[in-house]
Amino acid sequence: MTMNILDLNNPLFATYVIAATLMILKVISMSWLTVWRMMVTAKGAGFRAPEDLRKTALNPNPDPKQLQADERVDRIRRIQLNDLENIPFFLVAAFLYILTNPPLLLAQILLYGYVVSRLLHFAAYASARTHDTRATLWTIGSLILVFLTVRPLLAVFGV
Amino acid sequence: MTMNILDLNNPLFATYVIAATLMILKVISMSWLTVWRMMVTAKGAGFRAPEDLRKTALNPNPDPKQLQADERVDRIRRIQLNDLENIPFFLVAAFLYILTNPPLLLAQILLYGYVVSRLLHFAAYASARTHDTRATLWTIGSLILVFLTVRPLLAVFGV
Amino acid sequence: MTMNILDLNNPLFATYVIAATLMILKVISMSWLTVWRMMVTAKGAGFRAPEDLRKTALNPNPDPKQLQADERVDRIRRIQLNDLENIPFFLVAAFLYILTNPPLLLAQILLYGYVVSRLLHFAAYASARTHDTRATLWTIGSLILVFLTVRPLLAVFGV
Numbered sequence: 327m328t329m330n331i332l333d334l335n336n337p338l339f340a341t342y343v344i345a346a347t348l349m350i351l352k353v354i355s356m357s358w359l360t361v362w363r364m365m366v367t368a369k370g371a372g373f374r375a376p377e378d379l380r381k382t383a384l385n386p387n388p389d390p391k392q393l394q395a396d397e398r399v400d401r402i403r404r405i406q407l408n409d410l411e412n413i414p415f416f417l418v419a420a421f422l423y424i425l426t427n428p429p430l431l432l433a434q435i436l437l438y439g440y441v442v443s444r445l446l447h448f449a450a451y452a453s454a455r456t457h458d459t460r461a462t463l464w465t466i467g468s469l470i471l472v473f474l475t476v477r478p479l480l481a482v483f484g485v
Numbered sequence: 486m487t488m489n490i491l492d493l494n495n496p497l498f499a500t501y502v503i504a505a506t507l508m509i510l511k512v513i514s515m516s517w518l519t520v521w522r523m524m525v526t527a528k529g530a531g532f533r534a535p536e537d538l539r540k541t542a543l544n545p546n547p548d549p550k551q552l553q554a555d556e557r558v559d560r561i562r563r564i565q566l567n568d569l570e571n572i573p574f575f576l577v578a579a580f581l582y583i584l585t586n587p588p589l590l591l592a593q594i595l596l597y598g599y600v601v602s603r604l605l606h607f608a609a610y611a612s613a614r615t616h617d618t619r620a621t622l623w624t625i626g627s628l629i630l631v632f633l634t635v636r637p638l639l640a641v642f643g644v
Numbered sequence: 645m646t647m648n649i650l651d652l653n654n655p656l657f658a659t660y661v662i663a664a665t666l667m668i669l670k671v672i673s674m675s676w677l678t679v680w681r682m683m684v685t686a687k688g689a690g691f692r693a694p695e696d697l698r699k700t701a702l703n704p705n706p707d708p709k710q711l712q713a714d715e716r717v718d719r720i721r722r723i724q725l726n727d728l729e730n731i732p733f734f735l736v737a738a739f740l741y742i743l744t745n746p747p748l749l750l751a752q753i754l755l756y757g758y759v760v761s762r763l764l765h766f767a768a769y770a771s772a773r774t775h776d777t778r779a780t781l782w783t784i785g786s787l788i789l790v791f792l793t794v795r796p797l798l799a800v801f802g803v
């Protein structure tokens with residue numbers, strides 16, 4: 327009996343599902359962290375739409391200053407934009423990589439390694455570590471992503 | 486005979502295809518709406534590249550004011566950025582969710598519910614309803630997305 | 645024997661893998677091009693985080709001017725944002741299109757045509773060709789994307 331590649335009991339595909347869902351939850355949590363910083367930490371600063379200055383249940387004391395940028399909010403938005411430049415492509419590249427039927431251990435190292443590199447990138451960026459720390463973590467993730475992308479491309483040509 | 490999970494005649498996968506393609510068309514239409522507002526409503530305002538001030542067939546009367554921000558154009562761009570923070574992850578999470586073989590009715594409620602929440606979010610944002618209306622609609626979609634993501638993650642661990 | 649649709653030896657799926665991985669590599673290279681322009685061409689201009697002004701191995705001579713926008717860096721970022729608005733949706737739409745079992749030649753024309761339109765869009769944008777040239781190339785890609793999205797939606801309804 328051959329196991330379906332998209333079966334959750336297939337260890338290779340399970341590796342993909344774990345890495346992919348953790349990364350999606352990471353991106354979603356950036357949105358919630360932005361909301362939390364806007365509403366709580368910055369008391370509404372970082373709003374971007376003019377209508378957000380209307381008095382509502384969630385914004386009982388509107389203030390024109392709320393439309394000003396706030397570094398605490400902008401920092402999370404920069405992290406999220408960095409996610410948008412990377413994670414959607416990881417989600418597809420890692421899926422195609424799994425379809426090349428790689429060794430399980432290698433797949434685990436690459437996919438979980440990518441997840442760890444992005445979580446550490448978040449930690450370094452959120453805590454304002456130096457550019458070099460952040461750049462190193464981003465580079466590790468980006469190189470894994472290049473490998474995950476090039477491997478299925480080569481596999482199509484029998485390499 | 487077992488039906489292939491990726492068969493368009495499989496009701497579960499058909500649900501995914503309908504929800505996914507509607508969401509992709511929604512994002513594409515934001516690009517076209519931006520173009521329409523830039524070219525027609527705002528007479529070129531909202532351009533972002535310096536070379537867009539050259540005289541061309543599409544821009545017969547260039548004006549430096551065209552590089553200024555325009556709220557009608559920026560509003561659509563904010564909506565589209567919100568899409569980019571959400572919809573690519575829905576497309577993958579909903580696909581993985583379908584692979585867990587959920588009850589058809591539940592899948593339809595969640596996936597079509599997500600689509601409706603995003604269309605209403607667009608309507609509320611485009612017509613400048615209050616922040617609370619927009620936030621409520623975004624929250625419904627985000628919670629559905631969390632569920633679609635957590636479910637396959639748990640399924641891998643047999644939960 | 646029926647060939648698995650997700651088999652890399654299936655010419656239709658191979659077409660998808662080639663187009664998808666080329667597009668992912670294109671997006672990744674925008675990140676690296678941004679890094680290269682920030683570090684080399686603009687000597688650090690275009691940085692966005694306050695902590696990037698700390699003295700480090702990669703930035704031995706920090707200067708407040710590094711946080712200013714730089715057109716060489718911003719141009720690549722605009723191109724990359726345009727990618728984010730298009731390519732993640734191509735990756736999913738083209739996958740669903742392949743599942744409709746289209747004629748191979750048509751699939752190759754559409755998918756490789758999309759890839760070529762995005763590479764030419766990059767060339768036109770990076771070299772600051774007129775808005776009309778860039779807009780024409782973007783439009784070709786966008787129309788292909790609409791077709792790739794609408795086809796599987798119609799296929800679900802037997803059209």
